[in-house]
Amino acid sequence: MTGLMAGRRGLIMGVANDHSIAWGIARTLHAHGAELAFTYQGEALGRRVGPLAAKLGSDVVLPCDVEDLASVDAAFAKLDERFDGRLDFVVHAIGFSDKAQLKGRYVDVTTRENFSRTMTVSCFSFTEIAQRAARRMGPGGALLTLTYGGATRVMPNYNVMGVAKAALEASVRYLAADLGPDGIRVNALSAGPVRTLAGAGIADARLMFNHQKAHAPLRRTVSLDDVGGSALYLLSDLSGGVTGEIHFVDSGYNIISMPRPDVLQA
Ligand code: NAD
Numbered sequence: 001m002t003g004l005m006a007g008r009r010g011l012i013m014g015v016a017n018d019h020s021i022a023w024g025i026a027r028t029l030h031a032h033g034a035e036l037a038f039t040y041q042g043e044a045l046g047r048r049v050g051p052l053a054a055k056l057g058s059d060v061v062l063p064c065d066v067e068d069l070a071s072v073d074a075a076f077a078k079l080d081e082r083f084d085g086r087l088d089f090v091v092h093a094i095g096f097s098d099k100a101q102l103k104g105r106y107v108d109v110t111t112r113e114n115f116s117r118t119m120t121v122s123c124f125s126f127t128e129i130a131q132r133a134a135r136r137m138g139p140g141g142a143l144l145t146l147t148y149g150g151a152t153r154v155m156p157n158y159n160v161m162g163v164a165k166a167a168l169e170a171s172v173r174y175l176a177a178d179l180g181p182d183g184i185r186v187n188a189l190s191a192g193p194v195r196t197l198a199g200a201g202i203a204d205a206r207l208m209f210n211h212q213k214a215h216a217p218l219r220r221t222v223s224l225d226d227v228g229g230s231a232l233y234l235l236s237d238l239s240g241g242v243t244g245e246i247h248f249v250d251s252g253y254n255i256i257s258m259p260r261p262d263v264l265q266a
Pocket of ligand 1: 013014015016017019020021022040041045064065066067092093094095096121146147148149190191192193194195196197198199
């Protein structure tokens with residue numbers, strides 16, 4: 001592999017299992033020389049993340065629930081002990097919404113309570129992580145979050161997650177503008193559908209998966225390696241001049257405006 005990330009220390013947030021997008025990204029970054037730390041949400045996931053981290057040579061595995069700011073600060077304090085207060089990059093691959101509201105019409109099912117919770121976990125946590133990470137970064141630092149095409153176009157059942165992703169994408173631009181003068185870059189990957197725990201929470205996920213496979217220019221969905229490769233680009237010096245960007249890794253699905261006529265007619 002290239003050694004593109006050699007000497008870089010980074011925090012990976014959002015591994016739940018070996019299907020997680022964060023895991024695909026971690027695998028790729030490790031293969032290119034990065035030294036990694038991981039956070040996990042809750043003890044049950046911790047039991048899964050520990051062995052996965054070990055596969056990538058890491059024993060820095062820290063609990064962190066972004067709904068509990070004390071646990072975020074505790075994770076960064078522990079990270080400082082292991083990384084000498086220095087950090088080169090963060091991958092934020094965290095999202096949550098009440099699954100009962102990822103089904104049906106947005107206008108009917110969305111409650112104030114779940115709207116706020118979804119926004120806090122899926123959007124504002126990235127800003128809170130950026131606030132803490134940026135203080136530990138120098139020029140060359142990079143922050144990356146994960147978004148979805150449902151941020152800008154309506155996807156059935158994506159509902160409040162789409163609204164949160166739109167706000168997340170706006171946050172990427174504001175954070176990029178603020179942190180750019182310090183040489184810190186902030187970008188998002190907009191991934192096509194991937195079969196993960198979070199992905200399975202959206203009603204008719206399989207339908208959306210098959211639809212994108214049929215209509216995306218590449219006629220396939222994306223793999224964890226595809227997403228990992230794009231993350232490597234956005235976190236390494238290869239993209240040194242890129243910030244505030246929403247980069248699609250979706251087999252080109254986002255450029256399509258209508259289903260293929262041959263499929264519609266079939
Ligand atoms: P996943 O279920 O593997 O990962 C989601 C992660 O979010 C889990 O590790 C979970 O523990 C974490 N999380 C949720 N609430 C949290 C909290 N309060 N504190 C800390 N962590 C919390 O699913 P994934 O699909 O890999 O999701 C990662 C990111 O990718 C999410 O932002 C998701 O919206 C985004 N994304 C997913 C897809 C897809 O099709 N799967 C497509 C585009 C973007």
